[in-house]
Amino acid sequence: MSSVRHCVALALLVAAAAPGEITVRRSEAPPPIAAWRAALKEGRPALRGFRAPLHGAEVAPIDLPADKTSRNAAAIVGKDLARDGLVPTTVAALRALGVSDVEREGRTDRLRAIGLPVDWLEFFGGASLVRRIAAGEDVAGAEFGFRPSLAGFAVATESGEHEIGLVRLQLASPAYYAGPGDGGALDVARQLVTALPTADFFASVEEQHLARILDVARTWKIADPARITIASEALPVSQWAQDDGKPGLAPAADGSGLELVTLVPRYASRGEDGASFIPGETFLADGLAAAGHRVVQSPLLFQGGDLLAVRDPKSGERVLLVGEANVWRNTALGLTREQVLEAFRIEFGVDRCKLMPAISFHIDQEITVRAVGDRLVACVADPVDAVRIVLRCGLEALESAQVLTASQAGDARARLDAGEDAEFLALVVPPIASRCHGFGRFPESLASSFARGPVDSGVANLEVFVLATDLLSSWALPVADLPFDPHSLAYLRSFQRRDADRRDMIADLRTSGFEVQRIPSLPEANRGIDYLNGVHDRRRYLLPAWGGLYARLDEAATAAFHRVLGEGVEIVPIFTSESQRRGGALHCSLSAGPRP
DSSP: OOSOOOOTTSEEEEOOOOTTSOEEEEEEOOHHHHHHHHHOOSBOOSSTTOOOOOTTOOOOOOSOOSSHHHHHHHHHHHHHHHHHOHHHHHHHHHHHHOOOHHHHTTOOHHHHHTTOOHHHHGGGTHHHHHHHHHTTOOOTTOOOOOOOSSTTOEEOOOSSOSOEEEEEEEEOOSSOSSSTTSOSHHHHHHHHHHHOTTOEEEEEEEGGGHHHHHHHHTTSOOSOGGGEEEEEESSOOOSOGGGGOEEEEEEOTTSSSEEEEEEEOSSOEEOSSSOEEOHHHHHHHHHHHHTTOEEEEOSSOOOGGGEEEEEOTTTOOEEEEEEHHHHHHHHTTTOOHHHHHHHHHHHTTOSEEEEEOOSSSSGGGTEEEEEETTEEEEEEEEHHHHHHHHHHHHHHHHHHTTSSOHHHHHHHHHHHHTTOHHHHHHHHHHHHHTTOSSTTOOOHHHHHTTOOSTTSOHHHHHHHHHHHHHHHHHHHSOGGGSOOOHHHHHHHHHHHHHHHHHHHHHHHHHHTTOEEEEEEOBOOGGGSBOSSSOEEOSSEEEEEEOOGGGHHHHHHHHHHHHHHHOTTSEEEEEEOHHHHTTTOOSGGGEEEEEOO
């Protein structure tokens, strides 16, 4: 369990590259394994305990067994594992399955086939525990003792301590969405290779996109293209490299010092209400390892955007912020909340874990942390400032679209500046609503007036503006008394609940010793503009910028970060608007490994 093994059957092909050219690598699994992988579908594994086999290892059971007895035992696992725990469910499932010589010998083959996460049984006694269960002994007192998958591994902190040595990306498309500056996956890569001139880059791409991506990359102004390695993958990959592996440092296998290691989950997943297995993101770990990078697989199920390691500059304490969804993903494997947090602490080499609420989809959309002097500063969203800037910018678009006259726009602006929010809404919302072609449907001509250039999306900018009016309504109007349908009222109340959750999070951070600073930001998934989803290194904060109509909001966020982080930290804008329209920004799009 300690490390993913390299399989001799996994072939590595290196494309010929002239000196100073981008290197291309192709890894190929043995044909039967490649065919099995190609047949896998995105979705929740039928077997709860599924763990992806990497580096050409044998296929793993993922579907329900065929025979009735095994299916009945698998149903017990699916129904009882999260509620009753791993050991009691193993006892019940084996009783339904019927004890055989396999279990009397301490083996877990049949238990694995009915969906038990047998790798976790190792931390409750392993083969000895299975033999005791098979013998009918009472195992209620089995103790949990987690061991790290790689001794000495320490996840990289993300609070500004490290120089970035390796940037890992996933390029999901061979083309820009609208052109350079659009903020999509390819454009983010273009900007990063310029912004980080000393870092190495490793990008995973689907084979069918490789040639076109290389053509685009050769047009970039890169001082040293040899810094870039592209791994060609058989399966599709999405943009979100952050979620399928967390980098850190560990003792080198040859004893020469520290080396960069990527810790990957039991399988790469997507979603919060249950974990959907993503084959392409899971098996791209093969390409990374085949290129010479050390990859270690954990029994934990995690999404990297819901984990954030920081270091207290005063005490030196390493703290892992853990989004609550990552805890529930693993209680679903039969562990208690305390066991999950202890496993994360040991596996990631930190001093303690701090549980974080699920306000946005991942915690990296709600908070970024930096060590400033002897303080640990947590930057959180200030949606109030952000909403007011968005509305001011949007008034210009409404005036240019002749939705508002110059006089009406001026009156609305004065009301907004005076804090007369209800009056502002009364002036602005009815003229916009009159342009609807049905609930939530606006003409393209209106959206186009919100664009400021060919790579600025008028549709997205209009959505942000409408969102801002919704947020302002939830703050300024008596929501409970509005004559709206129940769904609209529930929508507005959801903002109020989330505001309360943010206040609770801020109070808890302060109690835990963090200094909290607010940044104008709207972490609203694919409708917001999020400046917290950025990346720190020793000298810089890479800020996910928007540009276009809302450039003034970029400027306000930049100024706020300058005040908070100090003059010694350069704020580097990386345009991410198209990425944000897909639900992520900069931190979601990359995995930044420290230089050993």
